[in-house]
Amino acid sequence: MNISKAAGIRQKVAFVILGCIALVVVLPIILTIIYIVKNGAGAISWEFITEAPRKGMKEGGIFPAIIGTILLIIGTMLFSLPLGILSAIYLVEYARENFFTRLIKLSVVNLSGIPSIIYGLFGFTMFVLFLRLGTSILSGSLTLAIMSLPVIITASKEALESVPRSFREISFSLGATKWQTVRYCVLPYSLPGILTGTVLSLSRAAGETAPILFTVAAFYLPRLPHSVFDQVMALPYHLYVISTQVPNMPAKLKLATALVLIALVFLMNLVSIVLRAHFRKRKQW
Amino acid sequence: MRRKISEYGIELCIKLSGILVIAFVFLIFLFLLKDSLSLFGVYRLGAFLFGKNWLPVSEPAQFGIIPLLLGSVYVTVGAIIICVPFGVGSAMFIAEVAPSFLKHVLKSLVEILASIPSVVLGFIGIVWLGPHLKDALNLRTGMCGLTGSLLLAFMALPTIISISEDALVSVPKSFKEAAFGLGATRWQALWRIVLPSASSGIIAAVMLGIGRVIGETMVVMMVTGNAPVIPTSILQPLRTLTATIAGEMGETVSGSEHYFALFAVGLVLFIITFLINLSADICLHKARR
Numbered sequence: 001m002n003i004s005k006a007a008g009i010r011q012k013v014a015f016v017i018l019g020c021i022a023l024v025v026v027l028p029i030i031l032t033i034i035y036i037v038k039n040g041a042g043a044i045s046w047e048f049i050t051e052a053p054r055k056g057m058k059e060g061g062i063f064p065a066i067i068g069t070i071l072l073i074i075g076t077m078l079f080s081l082p083l084g085i086l087s088a089i090y091l092v093e094y095a096r097e098n099f100f101t102r103l104i105k106l107s108v109v110n111l112s113g114i115p116s117i118i119y120g121l122f123g124f125t126m127f128v129l130f131l132r133l134g135t136s137i138l139s140g141s142l143t144l145a146i147m148s149l150p151v152i153i154t155a156s157k158e159a160l161e162s163v164p165r166s167f168r169e170i171s172f173s174l175g176a177t178k179w180q181t182v183r184y185c186v187l188p189y190s191l192p193g194i195l196t197g198t199v200l201s202l203s204r205a206a207g208e209t210a211p212i213l214f215t216v217a218a219f220y221l222p223r224l225p226h227s228v229f230d231q232v233m234a235l236p237y238h239l240y241v242i243s244t245q246v247p248n249m250p251a252k253l254k255l256a257t258a259l260v261l262i263a264l265v266f267l268m269n270l271v272s273i274v275l276r277a278h279f280r281k282r283k284q285w
Numbered sequence: 286m287r288r289k290i291s292e293y294g295i296e297l298c299i300k301l302s303g304i305l306v307i308a309f310v311f312l313i314f315l316f317l318l319k320d321s322l323s324l325f326g327v328y329r330l331g332a333f334l335f336g337k338n339w340l341p342v343s344e345p346a347q348f349g350i351i352p353l354l355l356g357s358v359y360v361t362v363g364a365i366i367i368c369v370p371f372g373v374g375s376a377m378f379i380a381e382v383a384p385s386f387l388k389h390v391l392k393s394l395v396e397i398l399a400s401i402p403s404v405v406l407g408f409i410g411i412v413w414l415g416p417h418l419k420d421a422l423n424l425r426t427g428m429c430g431l432t433g434s435l436l437l438a439f440m441a442l443p444t445i446i447s448i449s450e451d452a453l454v455s456v457p458k459s460f461k462e463a464a465f466g467l468g469a470t471r472w473q474a475l476w477r478i479v480l481p482s483a484s485s486g487i488i489a490a491v492m493l494g495i496g497r498v499i500g501e502t503m504v505v506m507m508v509t510g511n512a513p514v515i516p517t518s519i520l521q522p523l524r525t526l527t528a529t530i531a532g533e534m535g536e537t538v539s540g541s542e543h544y545f546a547l548f549a550v551g552l553v554l555f556i557i558t559f560l561i562n563l564s565a566d567i568c569l570h571k572a573r574r
Contacts, residue, residue: 011471018374025372035409082302083302090303103307113500113559113565118558121534121547125548149309178292236404239405239408240503
């Protein structure tokens with residue numbers, strides 16, 4: 001039985017190596033978070049969150065950047081959520097297997113693979129210059145919305161597909177039209193799944209820098225925007241600016257900004273996890 | 286009657302949004318193409334594709350894409366060499382070895398990593414990783430290709446881990462059971478049976494990882510040193526396609542030669558990522574069958 005003993009030892013060694021690999025992967029994740037939280041938390045104060053930056057950003061807070069990012073998230077959602085849900089409804093409920101449907105699916109795959117800086121370029125020529133929207137909240141939101149579309153469509157598609165066939169058949173048998181069936185028998189049950197995916201994709205959009213570089217982000221604008229045609233500061237761009245473009249920037253302000261940004265993104269992720277858990281508990285079929 | 290009209294209206298909206306999704310892809314391509322073609326009206330295509338100098342503000346300006354392309358290739362190859370063994374190894378551990386609670390912990394941590402904005406990782410590269418690498422390897426500057434590769438490898442991990450794990454888990458149970466029936470250990474079944482059966486899914490995972498790495502902008506712009514010269518080593522400062530667009534776009538006059546050149550760089554990037562993602566998609570479809 002020497003052979004099987006050797007195989008057993010080999011298995012032990014292999015599994016330990018795999019375990020070490022997994023450890024090497026997750027350790028830096030934990031360390032990164034600890035590093036930012038430990039070093040950034042000290043500089044966070046009520047003033048930092050609620051005041052505008054002063055003296056070339058070297059003093060004061062990041063309030064306009066927080067508001068800018070929140071406005072961008074809302075704007076992105078307004079454009080991408082309806083469009084994403086409607087396209088998913090088309091794919092799941094209406095489309096037949098034909099060339100057009102395949103083209104939509106291919107486009108979704110394609111959109112999800114396009115680098116974020118290309119979205120930035122596109123948003124700049126299309127929205128800022130061609131449609132004359134200027135460097136504005138509107139241009140930035142539209143650019144981020146197109147970037148978020150593939151995730152929202154994919155999540156919505158899965159949510160719609162998970163509603164059992166029988167729901168639709170019963171609705172049809174009672175004489176409901178296609179849209180009535182979708183509206184009253186499919187959408188309500190898939191909404192939590194759709195929202196989970198949407199919040200997740202919006203949290204990605206909130207942390208993106210490249211698409212907003214030329215479409216909305218302001219270098220230094222210590223006031224709040226007046227309309228959707230205004231520029232705003234945004235958290236990720238602000239972090240980029242203060243960590244590369246401003247000399248002699250106090251380190252703790254940079255770390256605190258990074259902490260606020262990841263806190264915002266994690267908060268949104270948490271919301272999507274809670275939504276998902278809540279939905280699973282209520283699901284009865 | 287009114288019901289019929291509203292039903293018709295809503296169906297039209299639904300169909301229109303499907304068309305819009307297709308339109309966006311075409312519009313992105315067309316806008317890139319349109320502005321790139323404006324460059325080739327005044328600048329030779331050959332000089333752009335094979336030129337060895339990227340000197341946009343000198344007289345006369347030179348827009349050779351080779352240094353940028355090589356910068357992207359260096360950083361991407363470095364990142365992939367680092368992250369494929371770690372990514373696939375972790376996926377194997379999560380899929381086949383880890384007990385259930387550990388599996389959940391590891392997957393959540395990987396999800397957390399996926400949600401960290403790239404600009405934050407770039408920032409970590411500037412304040413922590415770069416200086417440490419500089420001291421450890423005795424470099425002239427920590428802002429070099431290797432710093433970028435390490436951070437990009439880190440960023441590509443969630444993509445590679447989650448898709449490889451899916452591929453490993455979706456290998457039919459009967460394959461493993463047959464191996465156990467023949468007296469194989471769990472490791473032998475995993476290494477000789479499950480891993481090869483999941484290979485096209487894992488290749489797709491690696492391809493998608495490459496696509497993500499080559500398109501990443503903020504990290505490379507912040508940590509690779511931004512030197513548009515032909516790199517001879519990954520320990521030198523270099524500059525990628527993405528960082529060039531992001532870094533120079535703000536300084537150009539729209540409609541200038543330099544402006545159009547940046548769109549041409551964008552078009553090259555678009556085509557590269559399109560081909561990579563297309564082959565990943567083909568691999569994924571093969572894996573499902």
